[in-house]
Amino acid sequence: MQSVMTHRAPSAIGPYSQAVLKNNTLFISGQLGIDPTTGNLVEGFDAQVHQVFANIKAILDAAGMGFAHVVKCSVFLSDLNNFSAMNEIYARYFNSPYPAREAIQVSRLPKDGMIEISVTAMR
Numbered sequence: 001m002q003s004v005m006t007h008r009a010p011s012a013i014g015p016y017s018q019a020v021l022k023n024n025t026l027f028i029s030g031q032l033g034i035d036p037t038t039g040n041l042v043e044g045f046d047a048q049v050h051q052v053f054a055n056i057k058a059i060l061d062a063a064g065m066g067f068a069h070v071v072k073c074s075v076f077l078s079d080l081n082n083f084s085a086m087n088e089i090y091a092r093y094f095n096s097p098y099p100a101r102e103a104i105q106v107s108r109l110p111k112d113g114m115i116e117i118s119v120t121a122m123r
Contacts, residue, residue, distance in 0.1 A: 008058035010034040013110060019059050024123040026063050030076065031055040032113040045082050045114050049089045052117050060121060067093050069121040075103035076116040086115060 004019040004026065012018055012029065019028040033041050033048025034055070042051045060066055077086065083103060099119070109116050 004059060004063045006058050006062035008036060008061070009055040010036045010039065019063065021063055026060070026065060026069070026119075026121040026123075028056060028059050028119045028121070030074070030116040030118040031059075032109065032111060032116050034111070034113075041111055041113055045085060046089060048114050049086055052115055053089075053093050056117065056119055063121070065121050065123065068095070069123060070094070070099045070119050071122050072120040073099050073101040074118045075101060076106045076109060077103060078106060078109050078112075078114050080105040082114065 001020050001022045003017040004021050005017065009018055009031065016029050019026055021027075031052045032055075033051035035042055035051060036055065036058075042048055057067070060069065073090075075086065075090075077083065080103075086103065
């Protein structure tokens, strides 16, 4: 197992890796809408979703992959009323066939984020 890390995505806020690569499968830890240059959440739901995808892209890039390699996404929302807005933005980052996915509402996310997404990608 190999740790994957980039300074273009936020550092882990606990004892975990940004991502790990094993047997050509990349497991990216949940990404919040944190700007890696400031360490703070960006403001607003849409901005957080775009920042989450920027963070995921940075980690995919560090592993020599892209969004086309993503096979599974787990989406955690602090408010399921944002589901449609998330879907609209999400669709801009993926092409058909889309990755498998679940989207669930949780009671709270770290740093009081509005969205967190983890992904699995394969070469």
